[in-house]
Amino acid sequence: MSTTTNLPVEAVFHASQLTDLDIYLFKQGSDFRLYEKLGSHGITVDGVKGTHFAVWAPNASAVSVIGDFNHWDAALNALHLRDDESGIWEGFIAEVTVGAIYKYRIVSRDGKIADKGDPFAFCSEMPPLTASRVWELDYAWNDADWMAQRGEKNRLNAPCSIYEVHLGSWRRVQEDGNRSLTYRELAEWLPRYIADLNFTHVEFMPLTEHPFYGSWGYQTVGYFAPTARYGTPQDFMFLVDTLHQHGIGVIMDWVPSHFPSDAHGLGYFDGTHLFEHADPRQGFQPEWHSSIFNYGRHEVRAFLTSSALFWLDKYHIDGLRLDAVASMLYLDYGRKEGEWISNRNGSRENLDAITFLRNLNEAIYRDYPDTQTFAEESTAWPMVSRPGNVGGLGFGLKWNMGWMHDTLGYFSEDPLNRKYHHAQIIFSIWYAFSENFVLPLSHDEVVYGKGSLIGKMPGDEWQQFANLRLLYGYMWGHPGKKLLFMGCEFGQKREWQHDEDLEWEVLQYPMHSGLRRWVEDLNRFYRSEAALYQQDFNRDGFQWMDCNYAEKSVVSFVRRGYNPDDTLLVVCNFTPVVRENYLVGVPSGGYWQEVLNSDTELYGGSGVGNFGGVEAGPVSAGEMFHSLMLRLPPLGVLFFKQGSGS
Structure with a gap:
């Protein structure tokens, strides 16, 4: 653990881990392994163990490391600004080791002071505390068999049936204050449950560190840290490892579209708009009251791409689902007339974001060709799941939001009236092969007053369950990969609540247990029949x-x-x-x-x-x-x- 004695100023000295090539690639925006050099890393200098710190803050006038090891005294551990115009401050602090809690004290050029978490921290304090922690990512993986064959499991012509999970509310421990399960507790239950249901993959709603639990992870501050709410980085690795040993692929939601304005986060990081656009017409997302990344800045693109590759590298993640891609593509997304700035061509496409997404997907498929990327893109943007070199965005797959809206709209109709809405149930085939589609029935359809899936079905209870079984059967027969949100497999009746667990008690009733058995058998049949998956996109x-x-x-x-x-x-x-x-x-x-x-x-x-x-x-x-x-x-x-x- 960390040393808690006062250290003299002399204990901080220049011991750079960054080469000239590192700096060159960083400034070009083409170093996608920034997590190996920036942030905090344990090293030994002249026989003394300690931690090297490096942070990008080009417009700061001073940067210090403050933490439990120096009693949060900014005068003790000042960092040095490199003289190569990289804007990186760095230094080595002796005897600071794994577990140490720290922030960067950043003084802006106009004298303002801010205490910031480390953008590259591998671990954070348990929220609502907000400091970063020095951490190492050593772990003995036991998923070699999965890693050797996952390319076949993740191919576009392989079966893909995804169980979407919010970790904090899948199961909770009522007798212990209604707390969420830890990563390791989840590893005892979740892999076996998903395997029993015959799903091929699990998708986790964002687990990157986030200050507000109620954001479900979609307001990220820690792009290199799994949330400490459920345990340590190694605990999360153990969960992924266990899922792999059960033959289950792991997809993680990842949010490069926006970030929150919390004081310890990325916003106004060095006293300037460093990660975000300065003009609110470009840098502020009014729908979510959050900041928008400046995709035109080389270092920001490298930061985000490094984060994406980091999860594939260090955590063996099998796929990334990018949230809110439409908000990245359109400059006027969620804005009224006069609230946005057009691009250099006078139109509304975000050209920098397009370039970023193409380059991101190219880097992922180059370095990890046995993984997949998924786009949640809610408009008719063309060729989302087509290669960048032919004008596409380069994603592997795209969520089919049109299918979801039409299908749920149709099923919500009284069956006697469905003949008047017949086009809704057949229209999706007209465009089913224009993209590599996933058919999603996700968390978004069972929150904010929308009710549960079973609650959307018309008729008495028998008809509601028959309708839902029919919906799933039609969905599993329809071209496209499948995604179902937790609780929908057994017909949870109440709307999803992030601070409550699922209604597991209803499985005692035959209609609910029968629906769960139907999903289990559907998945088993789906995986056994090549006709249902080999030519999804043909x-x-x-x-x-x-x-x-x-x-x-x-x-x-x-x-x-x-x-x-x-x-x-x-x-x-x-x-x-x-x-x-x-x-x-x-x-x-x-x-x-x-x-x-x-x-x-x-x-x-x-x-x-x-x-x-x-x-x-x-x-x-x-x-x-x-x-x-x-x-x-x-x-x-x-x-x-x-x-x-x-």
Whole structure:
């Protein structure tokens, strides 16, 4: 732990860890491993152990390190400004070791004083305390098998079913003051739970250190530190390690779009607008009351890119989901006329942000080609998930917000009225292959008065659960990767609350446990059937059998894998009426086995089905020369597999 005795001024001396090449790359904005040199790092100088500190504050008149080891006395440990115009202040303090608590005392040129956390700190104090901590990231990983094969697990033609989690509210310990679980406690429960549900990946809402718990992590101050709320950096590594050992990929939300204005954070860091734009029409986001990064500044781009690579490097993270990408792309995002500044071409695109995103994705896929990046981009910006060298932004995948809005809008309608909204449920296929899409039913859909997913479903309780099973079946059959927020897998009834745990007690009731079993079986089936994932982003993987029967509110389609034998038929009945002798076209004759039925009694359904399968007859239906005569369950989805034995 840290030394708490007073140290003389002489204990701080110049012991640079930065080479001329480091400085050159830093000033060019092309050093993406800044965390290896900036911040605090334990070293030994002339046989004396201590810590080297380095911080970028080009407009400061003085910088000191203050902490528990010098009783927060700024006169004791002043840093030296390098003479190479890098703006970096640095120095070595003897006997300061792992665990030491510190901040930078920064004096601006106009004499103002601010105590700032270290932008490159690997660890912070437990919030609401705000100091940084000296830390090392040594850890003995046990996920070599996962790391060797994760490239195959993360490929675009692999199954990807994501369970989205807010760590602070997945489970809580009621008998201990309703506290959240720690990273290590979560490692005992979460990996096994996700594995039992057959999800392929987990996505954590932001775990980068944030001062306000109620921001859910989306107001970040510590871009290199996992939040101390749940434990140490090594504790978080242990959680990731354990998930990997259970065969589960880890995606982390990461927020390069904005940051909060807390006094200890990045804002006005050296007495000037260093990380953010000075003009509020560019540097302030009115919707979130937060600051916007200056993507035109080389050092800021290097800072953010270093943060992204840091999580992939030190924490074995398998993917990054970038929040609020639309707010980065548009200069007028969330602003009224006259509240924004156009670019040099007189238009509203943020050219610096576009360049940053392209370069960021290029760096990630160059250095970690077995990972993925995900964009939460809510507009129709073209080619988000296309390479930068052909004009795209370079992301691997993009959240399909249009599908989400249309689908939830359709399902919220009374089934009797759905025939008037039929276009909502089929429109997504028109653009389904324009991007590499993820279909998200995320936390955003169950907060701020929107209610739970089960609460959005119309009808009595039986119909609500049947609707939700139908929604998930339609979603898992639809082209695109899948994402489901925690609690939705068992039909939590109340809206998500970040300071309460999930309604685990409802699993004692058959309808809730049946829904959970449906999600478990859907995921198992999805992972076993290449037709449902191999050609998610290719038109060859999808074909309508019938999408025009609005009056009956029934749709049917085929999904295909690379192998022509990998063919599945999906039939959805969006009304609470049993459809007898319903003719559905199929691409070929032979036996079609009913392999999944959301109306099975095991899931809480009524048991309407087709006795295991149907032989296709030589009767035309739509454009097909063969068809199945089916019994469609109410508010149900059926999956049939071609060629399975009769």
